[in-house]
Each structure stands twice: as structure tokens, then as C-alpha cells.
Amino acid sequence: TAGIVVAGAGQAGFQLAASLREGGFKDPITLVGDETALPYQRPPLSKAYLAGKTEREGLFLRQPGFFAEHTITHRPGIRATAIDRAARRLHLSDGDSLAYDHLVLATGARNRPLPVPGADLGxxxxxxxxxxADALRAEIAAARSIVVVGAGFIGLEFAAVAASRGLPVTVIEAADRPMARAVSPEMGRFFRQAHEALSVRFAFGAGVTAITGRDGRAAGVTLADGSDLPADLVLVGIGVLPNRELALEAGLPAEDGVRVDTFLATPDPAVSAIGDCARFPSPFATGLTADGTVRIESVQNAIDQGRCVAARLLGKPAAYGALPWFWSDQGPHKLQIAGLSGPGDASVVRGSGPAFSVFRFRDGRLSAVESVDRAADHMIARRLLAAGTALTPDQAEDPNFDLKALAM
Ligand code: FAD
Known part of the structure; x- marks a missing residue:
């Protein structure tokens, strides 16, 4: 038999392959990935690895021997170029093609390009x-002034690492606060102050119109109001685009992500999609998006979706309903998020001072909990949200209300 072919050897694709073998799957498994490294985790790239506190070996999801031991064929440095659904073959950039019984798209996402002159300067x-990350690590040592475009997770994590090395950093953000799409105004305000305490400067409501250069290298950025900032290192972090072209060109629906059902299957029963590239219906998206589907960029989602499709291919299908959760390390602070919230959700703050949580409510129901340096709240929140336990805003806010007992 042809077995299972996975396009994309990242967090989700790797997990799928590992879970299949763990579950006793005997047929061939081939992981095709366009990167040359062994499958690795990305979170440290903007955290410990960038800061020089973790080395390359610490990033790999498994050591090289794992793949041979588990008879998983990893084909690094190779791009999947087209799907022939009628023939059930995946075409590759080296001219080869692979037959499949089932194809899993785990192609992740790529960064949204900054559409201004100079974006391709050194x-x-x-x-x-x-x-x-290697290029940034090499250049950050010699950088003298840094501009970060976009106050999202990656931009802020990078800013914190650069600022803690004593470098002047300015973050340019179109919205009026950090992480505006992802967290509450209360949490955004806290992180703004936390970054300012590291000497990071912000320009909110601002846009970049050009990166200016000297001798082929970045020297500054020009803002929409005409002002110029010096910058010999610019990091652009303005969000990602799902890698959906393989699906689109094969005639599969892929509007803002490869469309899958609750089992993470595309309309072609021989093709599934998982991780950052997949758009799926989620019980946690009720009232959040018009059609109740989401695309989630997180390690949790990549791992749990890899496991979910592996279970289906092992003959134990179950709808995907895992609780979304996420973390971000910025300077000395750890932000943890459970659930999915939108800008319209109400907020209630629990705790005061530097460690607190924001409980978000949508249509009167708990939708998400954002915790800063309150790991216990985060763990409790995960239980409450996963179980759908009722909680009122008054209870969440009341420091004497025993949340832990409610979650048990
Ligand atoms: P990826 O891990 O991106 O893997 C997809 C792979 O497919 C890539 O190697 C890609 O090159 C390859 N590919 C694409 N197209 C093709 C093709 N046609 N043929 C072959 N290969 C292809 N999440 C958290 O939860 N917490 C964090 O703190 C956090 N920090 C992050 C920091 C950084 C710097 C980044 C970039 C991401 C971070 N994330 C974090 C997000 C998390 O890493 C992703 O959600 C996760 O990696 C998604 O897994 P994936 O397998 O879907 O995609």
C-alpha cells in the first residue's frame, strides 16, 4: 500500500507521523518538508534561542535516530508542488512523485510581507x-538601533529580547495597543507598560511607508506621518498567511486556510489538513466568527490536530474539539491564554498587581482567560473552559470565590 504522505514536516506533520506509529500504524509514512532541518519547534526562535540561551539541538522535536527507528521517511529540503487527486499522487520539487492512500496537508503558514519599498534590504x-532566527542572531549582536513593525506576539517577544541586551527598540503598530487582535485592552495595557519598563518605545496608530537604505542595507524606516526613525535592523511581524496553494490548485476549498470539517477532513476523503494551514469549525468559535470556523496558530492546535487525524487514520475517528491554549514569553513575564476571545468580549480582572488574570465573557459565557504570571489560574481556566463549567463575571472577579473547587 502507498501509505500516508504528509506535506509539511513541522509541528503538526511531525506529530501526526509520531502518533500514527505510537498507535501501531504499520503502513509507510512519508514526511515531505521544504526546510532542511529535522522537524523542530518554533517558539524558542523568538525566545530562548534568539537570546542565545538554547542551542540548535534543543529545538529538534526528536533526535535523528527517531525517524529510522520508527520507519518514518523524512524528505528534507523538498517541496510538494501539486496534488493529483484523481491519481492520488503528490508531486515534488525534485521531479519525483509519491502515491498516497491518505494525504495530510500540514504546510503551516508564512509571514505576511510588508508591502513597502525597501522591505527586501539587508x-x-x-x-x-x-x-x-540564525540570521537575526548573527545581526543582533552588531545592531545599533532596532525597529519592530507590528506589536503582535513575535514582534513583542523579539523586542523584549533585543531590549534586554540594551539595544534601543521602537515598535510600530497600526492599532492603538499591543496584541490588539489577541488579548483584552487590560492585558494589552499591562504589556505596554512591561515593555516600556525594558525601555522599548512604541508608536501606536502608526504605519510604515518605506524602509530606507544605505549601501543595500536598512538604515531607517519612514512612517506615514513623514517622520523617520533610524534602524539598522528591522523586524517585520505583521501576521501570517496560511500555505493553502496546494489545496487551492487541486480544487479544494481554501479561503483563508484549507477548509476542513469537524474531523479535519477536506471534501476529498483522501485528504486532511492540520495545524496553521487549516480552517476548521470549533465549538470555541461560537459567536466569535460568522461561520463558527477558525484558523489557529499555536503549538497546542498543531499537536492536538495531528493526534486527531492520526486517531481517525487508526480507525478511531472523533470530532476535533480540543480547547485552544497558548503562551508567550515577553521579558520577565509569561502570558498564558486559554480559550478564544474576540475584541467584543467583556473583561473582568481577577487579582491585582503584577500578576493577574483577565476573564473574558461572550454572550454571558466564559470565552477565554488571559493570565500573566498566574500559572494556577491558567490551569484552572483550562479545566473550566474544557468542561464548559458555568462561571459568572462576579464570581471570576471575587478573590474569595474558590475557582479551584469549581474546576475540580
Ligand atoms: P509549521 O510548524 O510552520 O510547519 C509547516 C512546515 O511545512 C514548514 O516547515 C514549512 O516550510 C513546510 N511547508 C510549507 N509548504 C510546503 C510545501 N509545499 N512542501 C513541503 N513543505 C512545505 N505557538 C505557541 O503556541 N506558543 C508560542 O510561544 C509560539 N511562538 C512562536 C514563535 C515563532 C517565532 C513562530 C514562527 C511561531 C510560534 N508559535 C507559537 C506558533 C507555532 O510554532 C505554530 O503554530 C506551529 O509551528 C504550527 O505548526 P504547523 O505544523 O502547522 O506549521
Missing amino acids: GAHQLRGLAD
Whole structure:
């Protein structure tokens, strides 16, 4: 038999392959990935690895021997170029093609390009893969002034690492606060102050119109109001685009992500999609998006979706309903998020001072909990949200209300 072919050897694709073998799957498994490294984790790229506190070996999801031991064929440095659904074959950039019984798209996402002149100058970077992180690590040592475009997770994590090395950092953000799409105004305000305490400067409501250069390298950025900031290192972190082209060109629906059902299957029963590239219906998206589907960029989602499809291919299908959760390390602070919230959700703050949680409510129901340096709240929140336990805003806010007992 042809077995299972996975396009994309990242967090989700790797997990699928590992879970299949763990579950006793005997047929061939081939992981095709366009990066040259062994499958690795991305979170440290903007945290410990960038800061020089973790080395390359610490990033790999498994050591090289794992793949041979588990008879998983990893084909690094190779791009999947087209799906022939009628023949059930995946075409590859080296001219080869692979037959499949089932194809899993785990192609992840790529950074959204900054559409301004100068975005391709030396010293202007993005951060998605190991190669990007290596380039940044090499240049950050010699940088004298840094501009970060976008106050999202990656931009802020990078800013914190750079600022803690004593470098002047300015973050340019179109919205009026950090992480505006992802967290509450209360949490955004806290992180703004936390970054300012590290000497990071912000320009909110601001846009970049050009990266200016000297001798082919970035020297500054020009803002929409005409002002110029010096910058010999620019990091652009303005969100990602799902890698959906393989699906689209094969005639599969892929509007803002490869469309899958609750089992993470595309309309072609021989093709599934998982991780950052997949758009799926989620019980946690009720009232959040018009059609109740989401695309989630997180390690949790990549791992749990890899496991979910592996279970189905092992003959134990179950709808995907895992609780979304996420973390981000910025300077000395750890932000943890459970659930999915939108800008319209109400907020209630629990705790005061530097460690607190924001409980978000949508249509009167708990939708998400954002915790800063309150790991216990986060764990409790995960239980409450996963179980759908009722909680009122008054209870969440009341420090004497025993949340832990409610979660038991
Ligand atoms: P990926 O891990 O991106 O893997 C997809 C792979 O497919 C890539 O190697 C890609 O090159 C390859 N590929 C694409 N197209 C093709 C093709 N046609 N043929 C072959 N290969 C292809 N999440 C958290 O939860 N917490 C964090 O703190 C956090 N920090 C992050 C920091 C950084 C810098 C980044 C970039 C991401 C971070 N994330 C974090 C997000 C998390 O890493 C992703 O959600 C996760 O990696 C998604 O897994 P994936 O397998 O879907 O995609």
C-alpha cells in the first residue's frame, strides 16, 4: 500500500507521523518538508534561542535516530508542488512523485510581507524559521538601533529580547495597543507598560511607508506621518498567511486556510489538513466568527490536530474539539491564554498587581482567560473552559470565590 504522505514536516506533520506509529500504524509514512532541518519547534526562535540561551539541538522535536527507528521517511529540503487527486499522487520539487492512500496537508503558514519599498534590504527581517532566527542572531549582536513593525506576539517577544541586551527598540503598530487582535485592552495595557519598563518605545496608530537604505542595507524606516526613525535592523511581524496553494490548485476549498470539517477532513476523503494551514469549525468559535470556523496558530492546535487525524487514520475517528491554549514569553513575564476571545468580549480582572488574570465573557459565557504570571489560574481556566463549567463575571472577579473547587 502507498501509505500516508504528509506535506509539511513541522509541528503538526511531525506529530501526526509520531502518533500514527505510537498507535501501531504499520503502513509507510512519508514526511515531505521544504526546510532542511529535522522537524523542530518554533517558539524558542523568538525566545530562548534568539537570546542565545538554547542551542540548535534543543529545538529538534526528536533526535535523528527517531525517524529510522520508527520507519518514518523524512524528505528534507523538498517541496510538494501539486496534488493529483484523481491519481492520488503528490508531486515534488525534485521531479519525483509519491502515491498516497491518505494525504495530510500540514504546510503551516508564512509571514505576511510588508508591502513597502525597501522591505527586501539587508537588515530587514522576518521570523518564521530556523534560518530566519540564525540570521537575526548573527545581526543582533552588531545592531545599533532596532525597529519592530507590528506589536503582535513575535514582534513583542523579539523586542523584549533585543531590549534586554540594551539595544534601543521602537515598535510600530497600526492599532492603538499591543496584541490588539489577541488579548483584552487590560492585558494589552499591562504589556505596554512591561515593555516600556525594558525601555522599548512604541508608536501606536502608526504605519510604515518605506524602509530606507544605505549601501543595500536598512538604515531607517519612514512612517506615514513623514517622520523617520533610524534602524539598522528591522523586524517585520505583521501576521501570517496560511500555505493553502496546494489545496487551492487541486480544487479544494481554501479561503483563508484549507477548509476542513469537524474531523479535519477536506471534501476529498483522501485528504486532511492540520495545524496553521487549516480552517476548521470549533465549538470555541461560537459567536466569535460568522461561520463558527477558525484558523489557529499555536503549538497546542498543531499537536492536538495531528493526534486527531492520526486517531481517525487508526480507525478511531472523533470530532476535533480540543480547547485552544497558548503562551508567550515577553521579558520577565509569561502570558498564558486559554480559550478564544474576540475584541467584543467583556473583561473582568481577577487579582491585582503584577500578576493577574483577565476573564473574558461572550454572550454571558466564559470565552477565554488571559493570565500573566498566574500559572494556577491558567490551569484552572483550562479545566473550566474544557468542561464548559458555568462561571459568572462576579464570581471570576471575587478573590474569595474558590475557582479551584469549581474546576475540580
Ligand atoms: P509549521 O510548524 O510552520 O510547519 C509547516 C512546515 O511545512 C514548514 O516547515 C514549512 O516550510 C513546510 N511547508 C510549507 N509548504 C510546503 C510545501 N509545499 N512542501 C513541503 N513543505 C512545505 N505557538 C505557541 O503556541 N506558543 C508560542 O510561544 C509560539 N511562538 C512562536 C514563535 C515563532 C517565532 C513562530 C514562527 C511561531 C510560534 N508559535 C507559537 C506558533 C507555532 O510554532 C505554530 O503554530 C506551529 O509551528 C504550527 O505548526 P504547523 O505544523 O502547522 O506549521
